[in-house]
Structure formats: C-alpha cells, structure tokens
Amino acid sequence: MRDASVGEPTGPSKHSYDVVIVGSGMGGGTLAYALADSGVDVLLIERGDFLPQEKQNWSPQEVFEGHRYANAEQWYDTEGRPFSPGTYYYVGGNTKLYGSSLVRFRREDFQSTQHEAGESPEWPFSYDDFAPYYARAEQVYRVHGDHNDDPTLPRDEPFPYPAIGHEPPVQEAADALRRLGYTPSNIPLGIDLREGGGCIRCRTCDGFPCRVLAKSDADVRCVRPAVASGTVELLTNAYVEQVLTDDTGKQATGVRLRHRRTELVVEAATVVVSCGAVNSAALLLRSANPAHPDGLANSSGVVGRNYMVHNNSIMVGINPLKKNTAEFQKTLYLNDFYTHGTADHPYPLGHVQLIGKLQGEMIKGQRPLIPKWALSQATARSIDWWLFTEDLPDPDNRVTLTADGNIQIAWTPNNTRAHEVLVREMRKILRKIGYPFVFSEGTGIEVNSHQAGTVRAGTDPTTSVLDADCRAHDVHNLYVVDSSFFPSLPVMNPALSIAANAFRVAEAITAQHRTTAGRTSPAEPTSV
Numbered sequence: 198m199r200d201a202s203v204g205e206p207t208g209p210s211k212h213s214y215d216v217v218i219v220g221s222g223m224g225g226g227t228l229a230y231a232l233a234d235s236g237v238d239v240l241l242i243e244r245g246d247f248l249p250q251e252k253q254n255w256s257p258q259e260v261f262e263g264h265r266y267a268n269a270e271q272w273y274d275t276e277g278r279p280f281s282p283g284t285y286y287y288v289g290g291n292t293k294l295y296g297s298s299l300v301r302f303r304r305e306d307f308q309s310t311q312h313e314a315g316e317s318p319e320w321p322f323s324y325d326d327f328a329p330y331y332a333r334a335e336q337v338y339r340v341h342g343d344h345n346d347d348p349t350l351p352r353d354e355p356f357p358y359p360a361i362g363h364e365p366p367v368q369e370a371a372d373a374l375r376r377l378g379y380t381p382s383n384i385p386l387g388i389d390l391r392e393g394g395g396c397i398r399c400r401t402c403d404g405f406p407c408r409v410l411a412k413s414d415a416d417v418r419c420v421r422p423a424v425a426s427g428t429v430e431l432l433t434n435a436y437v438e439q440v441l442t443d444d445t446g447k448q449a450t451g452v453r454l455r456h457r458r459t460e461l462v463v464e465a466a467t468v469v470v471s472c473g474a475v476n477s478a479a480l481l482l483r484s485a486n487p488a489h490p491d492g493l494a495n496s497s498g499v500v501g502r503n504y505m506v507h508n509n510s511i512m513v514g515i516n517p518l519k520k521n522t523a524e525f526q527k528t529l530y531l532n533d534f535y536t537h538g539t540a541d542h543p544y545p546l547g548h549v550q551l552i553g554k555l556q557g558e559m560i561k562g563q564r565p566l567i568p569k570w571a572l573s574q575a576t577a578r579s580i581d582w583w584l585f586t587e588d589l590p591d592p593d594n595r596v597t598l599t600a601d602g603n604i605q606i607a608w609t610p611n612n613t614r615a616h617e618v619l620v621r622e623m624r625k626i627l628r629k630i631g632y633p634f635v636f637s638e639g640t641g642i643e644v645n646s647h648q649a650g651t652v653r654a655g656t657d658p659t660t661s662v663l664d665a666d667c668r669a670h671d672v673h674n675l676y677v678v679d680s681s682f683f684p685s686l687p688v689m690n691p692a693l694s695i696a697a698n699a700f701r702v703a704e705a706i707t708a709q710h711r712t713t714a715g716r717t718s719p720a721e722p723t724s725v
C-alpha cells in the first residue's frame with residue numbers, strides 16, 4: 198500500500214489512469230472498492246493520511262477536549278467569522294470517527310414529501326432502483342440489524358448479521374417506550390460483532406476512531422481491500438486543487454494536485470470528485486476555467502447551493518437515582534415521528550436515536566464552567582439521544598469561496614418548527630419513561646456531519662448539476678459520488694446511502710469506460 202506518511206515523498210506511479218477518484222471517504226473509498234475488479238486502473242487521491250492507530254484513539258480527553266484528530270482548516274460564515282467544521286481529512290474521511298449507524302432511507306424518501314416549510318423533492322431514481330445497491334453496501338459494511346422490528350423499514354430479507362441487541366439500561370428504555378405505544382427498533386450498525394469479530398462493544402465508538410479496526414469504516418472495509426487488490430493505487434497527503442478540462446470544457450482531462458511540496462498533473466479518462474459535500478462544491482468552484490467561468494459543471498449556477506445538514510439536537514435525560522451502566526449505548530432508534538407528526542403539526546417530525554454513551558470529558562468543551570466531576574456524575578446517570586429533523590434544499594444555503602479562496606458557508610436553518618415539536622414530544626416521552634430531568638441543545642454551523650446537497654442530481658440540467666448516474670450534465674466524464682448528489686436529505690444517517698450510490702455509479706463508470714477504451718498510455722507524472 199502506498200503510504201506517503203514516511204520517507205521521501207513519492208507521487209503516483211503513472212501519469213495517466215482510467216479513473217481518478219478525489220477523496221477516500223464513504224463515497225470515494227466505496228467507489229474504489231467497487232471498481233477494484235472491473236478492469237479499470239484507479240488512482241485514489243486523499244488529502245489526509247491514515248489516522249494513526251494509537252491508545253489516544255479511545256481517550257475522551259484527547260479526542261473531545263484536545264481535538265486530537267480535528268485537522269480541517271477553518272471555514273467562514275457570511276459575517277466572516279471563522280469556525281472549525283466537524284469534518285475530518287483522513288483515509289476513510291469522516292467515517293473514521295462516525296457512529297456506523299448504517300440505515301436505509303425509506304421508500305417515500307425517494308419521492309416528493311410535503312413539510313410545513315415546503316417540499317422535499319423527489320430523487321431521479323426510485324427506492325426499488327436503489328435497493329440492490331443497499332444490499333451490497335450492507336454486505337460490504339457488515340451491517341447488523343433486525344428486519345422485523347421497524348415497520349418503516351423497506352426490506353423483507355434479513356440483514357447480513359443479526360442485531361447486536363440492547364444492554365439492560367437500553368432494554369429498559371425500549372420496554373418503557375413500547376408500553377407507551379412507541380416502536381423502538383434496533384439501529385442497523387456496521388461493527389464487527391460477528392463470531393470471532395474484533396469489536397469489544399466499548400464506550401468509545403461513536404465519535405472516536407476504532408483502535409482495533411472493528412468499526413466498518415470506509416478505510417478498513419473498502420480502501421485497504423481495494424489497494425490490496427492491486428488495481429487501485431492510493432496517494433495520501435495529496436490535495437487536489439483543480440479538476441482540469443480540455444478547451445471545449447466538455448471533457449475532464451485530469452486533476453492538478455499538491456503532493457506535499459510538489460505540484461503534479463495526473464491525467465484520467467474519468468474523474469470522480471468525492472471530497473464531502475462542502476469540499477466537492479469548493480473544488481468545482483475552484484476549477485473554473487474559460488469554458489466554465491462560474492465553476493466546473495456549473496452552467497445551472499447550482500454548484501454549492503442547497504446545502505443541507507439536518508436540524509439536530511442532542512437530548513439528555515437524567516435520573517439522579519439510577520446509574521446508566523450501558524457501555525455500547527447506541528443500539529436503539531425511534532421512527533414513530535418519521536413520516537407523521539402531531540395533531541398541532543401534521544407533518545413529518547424526524548428521527549430519534551441513541552448516541553454513544555456520553556462521558557463528562559466529552560461535553561466539558563460545551564460546559565466549561567461546570568466542573569468535570571459534576572459532568573461525570575450527570576453523564577453516569579444520563580441516557581443520551583440525537584434528534585434530527587429534515588431540512589429542505591434552499592438555494593441560499595450555500596458553499597462559496599472567499600476572495601482568498603477559503604470556504605464560506607451561508608446557512609439559515611429551515612423547517613425548524615417541526616424540530617421544535619420533535620424536541621417537545623421527546624422531552625415528554627423521556628419524562629414518562631423515568632428521566633425527570635431533560636436537557637436539550639440544538640447544534641450550530643460547525644456541526645455538519647450530515648452535510649449534503651451541494652452538487653445535486655436531477656433530470657433537468659437547469660436545476661441540477663448531475664444526471665441520474667451522478668455524471669455532470671456539462672462534462673461527460675466527470676462524476677460526483679459523495680453526499681453532495683442528494684436532492685434532499687432524508688432524515689436518517691446518510692452514510693449507507695452514499696455507499697450504495699457508489700456501487701450504483703461504479704456500474705455506470707465501468708459501462709462508460711468500456712465504450713471509450715483506448716485512452717493515452719501510462720507515462721511519468723508531469724511536474725508543473
């Protein structure tokens with residue numbers, strides 16, 4: 198495996214590849230894996246390095262208080278205020294720290310849905326078109342789940358592995374919720390709890406890197422096997438500055454990248470951008486050229502627009518008289534408010550799921566005035582939830598570049614009343630199931646783990662950037678396979694849908710490649 202972290206900088210081994218993929222996260226890493234046996238040679242380019250496997254992986258102080266793995270540059274809001282985004286630059290992208298909740302979107306998510314604040318638009322393909330790729334992604338990411346317990350789940354066949362089950366405190370909450378008439382279900386999870394699997398069901402999974410590599414992240418499950426196959430080459434510490442095109446602008450010719458201190462151009466028959474929704478939009482905007490004066494593939498003016506992140510709140514219920522002994526808490530979700538609301542708000546409210554067990558050190562940054570011992574006492578008695586509500590695509594919520602090339606985010610949350618109702622309802626529920634003290638807090642601009650929508654797919658080239666195969670309307674050999682293609686952001690975790698889509702797009706790329714075989718032969722990289 199090419200790991201550029203040690204020794205002299207080494208560039209790519211060739212000048213030209215069939216496919217160059219920019220970004221090795223859920224989209225790019227999965228695509229590299231999907232292409233590994235397809236007969237094309239692939240260069241996977243990643244700006245970050247491998248995340249080190251070390252004892253600090255599991256230290257709440259190091260990860261949350263010390264921000265040990267935060268390596269993104271600062272972004273700016275529209276007032277010019279800098280903030281540190283919750284995004285990570287490593288082989289595997291954000292999945293190195295994700296919670297591995299690997300859920301399918303629901304059938305109706307692919308159709309248009311009415312919310313109080315407006316319409317959530319339909320996707321350019323249906324759930325049934327997508328279902329086989331979900332199944333493939335669930336196999337590759339080793340998803341554990343129970344196909345019988347959630348009536349909203351659009352599947353009849355069992356998951357690849359059985360649900361991992363609840364620990365006693367979570368089971369008690371599930372039983373109490375059921376007595377109230379709700380439908381608590383097992384979160385489909387990508388952790389290696391197979392017989393003989395490496396997962397030890399620890400407290401340091403959601404939001405932490407996995408020290409024993411037993412979390413199904415894109416690095417472990419896709420990038421490493423793809424590289425081991427011999428047909429995918431990985432170049433780390435390589436920041437792609439621009440996607441290049443020919444003079445007509447209709448054909449991408451490769452990428453310009455900075456690998457440590459060296460600038461290189463790598464040619465490709467097909468270029469795939471998969472940098473995460475914000476960075477992919479930024480890369481296309483930075484790739485403006487005379488044929489694409491407003492940014493690559495941006496004749497619609499839509500690149501960077503319709504940025505979505507979900508309306509999120511963390512909610513903590515505390516019972517001072519009862520310790521929560523759960524180690525692996527993130528096993529339960531509630532979809533009772535997924536498609537419908539309440540008498541006073543008859544629209545979808547959203548999704549509720551447990552998160553990894555909070556520990557005092559993890560929230561010290563948000564509560565600097567409260568002593569750590571008090572936070573530890575509180576979290577030892579808390580049950581901890583994430584509540585999310587769909588936000589709608591709004592062209593004014595967008596990614597742009599500042600005059601000096603930095604990333605700027607314009608973001609005004611929408612559909613917020615639905616979220617307020619969800620928070621209200623869940624607060625009542627937690628009190629009823631035995632948690633008299635309930636605290637909740639909405640998240641700000643820096644929490645963008647579910648970022649999506651900035652390079653949207655659709656059938657109309659005047660309102661979308663990509664076609665239904667995630668190929669740019671304007672550039673016939675340019676694809677985008679991260680969460681930026683989402684026309685809407687259905688209100689569940691996005692990663693499985695990104696992976697499934699990568700398997701789907703791999704077929705389109707392979708088919709296109711077969712019809713355009715006969716490109717330039719490999720040579721040495723060109724320094725510029």
Ligand SMILES: Cc1cc2nc3c(=O)[nH]c(=O)nc-3n(C[C@H](O)[C@H](O)[C@H](O)COP(=O)(O)OP(=O)(O)OC[C@H]3O[C@@H](n4cnc5c(N)ncnc54)[C@H](O)[C@@H]3O)c2cc1C
Pocket residue numbers: 219220221222223224225242243244245283284285286287288289290291292294295296297298299300403404435436437438471472473474476477480646647648678679680681690691692693695
């Ligand atoms: C703490 C946390 C918990 C989460 N939990 C869950 C969960 O439980 N379930 C779920 O479904 N989702 C979860 N997510 C979200 C999930 O991780 C993302 O939706 C997913 O990783 C997005 O995939 P992507 O391919 O769009 O982008 P990423 O995975 O972010 O990958 C983008 C990659 O591109 C690289 N890159 C960017 N710009 C360049 C450039 N110019 N040149 C070269 N490389 C570049 C980046 O370094 C990165 O590796 C979580 C996220 C976080 C941060």
